[in-house]
Amino acid sequence: MTTIEIVADSRKWKAHIDDGPAARDFLAQLPLTLTLKDYGGSERIADLPRPLTRKGAPDAVTPRAGNVAFYASWGNLAIFYRDGHQSPGLSLLGRPDGDPMEFAGADPLSVTIRQAERRIEHRLPYYDVARWSRASSMNARKADGVLRLR
Known part of the structure; x- marks a missing residue:
């Protein structure tokens, strides 16, 4: 498991990324500066520079509040702050520390995602x-x- 930091202005969250093929692809793209936009009142999404592998991923996943995931159909990163519905093409990457509702909000959120210092x-x-x-x-x-x- 690898720890990352998600930084927005003076706010900082830590997340733990699993050790799987899609997660390794995600970590290889770091550091990233993204604009997270609200989607459906349940998640924040942003396009990734390139898609992640689906190797070894289940056909569909039901995301829970706090999941960090990759949605293959759109090529985007998703951070869920509310439970979602079963989604084909969704790969779970990890989970942030703390309350996932801290990611809620209608305004776009500019973040930098990087590996945490060890x-x-x-x-x-x-x-x-x-x-x-x-x-x-x-x-x-x-x-x-x-x-x-x-």
Whole structure:
């Protein structure tokens, strides 16, 4: 599973993208700047630069509030904030954190979608943390027994 960020002005959402062929195609297109438009009072949609694969996808899916999906018939990304109806050609990609109703609204929403930065944290026993924290050349920071590499 890969974490992405959906950013609109001062708002930021995280979403978790599954590991499947369509999801990998989607991640390969990031970063993207899209305008999400309301569709049917249940989802936000935007055209993708190129279509995603349907390999391994079911014939039809019934989306639930919070699903991030690709609709093959139109070639668009969809973020559902309400439950949808069974849709042939829909591939589920993942799910955002938080309340999906935050995506509701009639006004177009300009967003940037990108992979989230990964933070590497490694817990070491106390005696190792003390040794590592003295090594200024390691470009590391220690707090509460956690070594954070920069």
